[in-house]
Amino acid sequence: MEEPYTMESDCLFCKISHGQTPTEILFENDTLVVFKDINPHAPVLLLFVPRKHIRSVNDLTDEDQGILSELIVAAKKMAKEHGVAKSGYKLIFNVERGGGQVIFHLHLHLIGGWH
Numbered sequence: 001m002e003e004p005y006t007m008e009s010d011c012l013f014c015k016i017s018h019g020q021t022p023t024e025i026l027f028e029n030d031t032l033v034v035f036k037d038i039n040p041h042a043p044v045l046l047l048f049v050p051r052k053h054i055r056s057v058n059d060l061t062d063e064d065q066g067i068l069s070e071l072i073v074a075a076k077k078m079a080k081e082h083g084v085a086k087s088g089y090k091l092i093f094n095v096e097r098g099g100g101q102v103i104f105h106l107h108l109h110l111i112g113g114w115h
């Protein structure tokens with residue numbers, strides 16, 4: 001199969017989304033992968049990562065709008081699967097260092113599990 005997205009060789013999330021780490025993938029499709037945060041500070045903390053390398057929200061282009069909506073729809077489904085849809089959750093994009101971004105490959109955090 002032809003790989004549609006190029007990888008940044010030193011990017012952890014590119015490696016994970018291209019299956020080059022032992023990370024357990026909870027869900028994946030052509031656009032994105034979902035896995036647990038390795039250092040969770042909440043009962044449920046999932047990361048939604050597009051396969052395409054986009055540095056941050058600042059780097060989104062008009063053609064990335066489909067990726068964004070897929071991330072959010074996947075988050076909605078995973079919230080239900082993890083039993084936090086009713087109790088509630090946050091969806092967060094950290095943007096650049098001042099916004100708490102640590103890995104410079106766009107990702108959506110799903111945080112929840114408090115009652």
Ligand SMILES: [Zn+2]
Nearest residue numbers: 011014053105
């Ligand atoms: Zn990347």
